[in-house]
Amino acid sequence: MKGIIWKKMLVLPAFCVVCLLYTACPQPNPLYGSWSDNLKNTFSFFEDGTFSARVTTDRGSDNYEGTYTVLLNALTLSCTNVELRVVTEWDIRGNMLYLDWVNEERVPISMTLYKTSN
Numbered sequence: 001m002k003g004i005i006w007k008k009m010l011v012l013p014a015f016c017v018v019c020l021l022y023t024a025c026p027q028p029n030p031l032y033g034s035w036s037d038n039l040k041n042t043f044s045f046f047e048d049g050t051f052s053a054r055v056t057t058d059r060g061s062d063n064y065e066g067t068y069t070v071l072l073n074a075l076t077l078s079c080t081n082v083e084l085r086v087v088t089e090w091d092i093r094g095n096m097l098y099l100d101w102v103n104e105e106r107v108p109i110s111m112t113l114y115k116t117s118n
Contacts, residue, residue, distance in 0.1 A: 031070065031090075035097050035113035043097075043113060051077060055101055055109065062103065075099060 031045040040061065043053045045068065053064040066079040070090075077086040082104060090099040095115040102108050 029070065030092050031068075031075075031097070033118040034116045036116050037111060037113050041101075041111055041113065053077075053101075055103060057103060057107070057109070 029045070029047075032047055034042065034044045036042040040056050041054065043051060045051045049067050049069070051064075051066060051068045055062050055064065063081070064077075064079045064084065065081050066077060068078070069076045073089050073091065075086075075088050075090040077088075079085070084102075084104055086102050088100045088102075090097065092098075097113040097115070098111070099113075100108050100110050
């Protein structure tokens with residue numbers, strides 16, 4: 001009888017430690033990597049909180065780079081090469097990233113990008 005109680009007393013703390021270790025491990029940000037679409041729009045998100053993007057519109061392609069922050073499903077992109085800050089909702093379903101971009105003329109562009117590399 002003492003052996004069973006002793007085992008039960010060890011199992012619960014061990015289970016709690018395993019749960020804490022699992023939840024304490026940082027999960028990689030799903031945005032990391034390169035994304036593109038058929039219109040030649042590309043976004044690359046890096047682990048250091050920077051990004052680079054090429055956005056194609058009717059008047060041509062523009063390159064953007066800067067920093068980004070994520071808060072739940074809100075993505076803030078602050079460009080350093082132009083005076084532009086984009087705040088958008090984002091969602092990843094499978095290998096597709098959905099977001100809205102706003103260029104310097106404040107024209108919204110809805111994008112569906114496909115993961116091309118990690």
